Amino acid sequence: MASVKQFQVTFDCADPERVARFWCEVLGYVPPQPPEGFATWDDFNRTLPPEEQGSWFACTDPTGAGPRLYFQRVPEGKAVKNRVHLDVRVGTxxxxxxxxxALEAECARLIPLGAVRVRLLPAxxxxxxxxVMQDIEGNEFCLD
Structure with missing residues (x-):
């Protein structure tokens, strides 16, 4: 039997830190500490070549139970429906x-953060x- 592997979920996006901070709020995740020797991520970013500044950001589950989320800047915009999406389990x-x-209450909490309600899929x-909802860059996710 194969052992369970750790994994992260990667999002292609235009503004990695903005999208990461949105998902931190949705899931209760936290950004990692800046690299050693830097007080803030801004301090770290200023040491990078201009084309690499702000090119990625990540967030993690503070309990260590959930996967790391990684956000990377890509030049192209979102063109089609996601092939993979997150289900945020609020109605289990x-x-x-x-x-x-429960779904409506969570939707009401997320809309001020920039989420968009798409449609209700009835039982x-x-x-x-x-x-069905979208994050701040149009990536679909479900409140489930």
Whole structure:
């Protein structure tokens, strides 16, 4: 049997730090400490060549349970639907109106952060309701 591997989830984006800080707020993640010898990430970035400044940012689960999220600047904009997305599990174990209320409450918290509500996928015979949203650069995710 293969051993479980650690992994990170990587986002291509235009503004890595802005998108990373959005996801820190969504998930309760934190940015890592700046490299040794630097008081802030801005101090570190100023030591890089101009084309590399702000080219990436990361955030981590402070409990160590979740994967690291890595955000890298790419020149092209988002053109099509994500092939992979995050499901933010806010309604686990809930059903019906109680689940919808939890999804709506989280949606209301995220919209002021820059998230966009796309559509509600109502419960059917196989699945509970979920709420499709977009982050601040249009990457889809679900409140599940």
């Amino acid at each position: 174990g809930l059903a019906g109106e109680e689940r919808l209320a 059917d015979d196989d699945n509970e309701s979920c709420l």
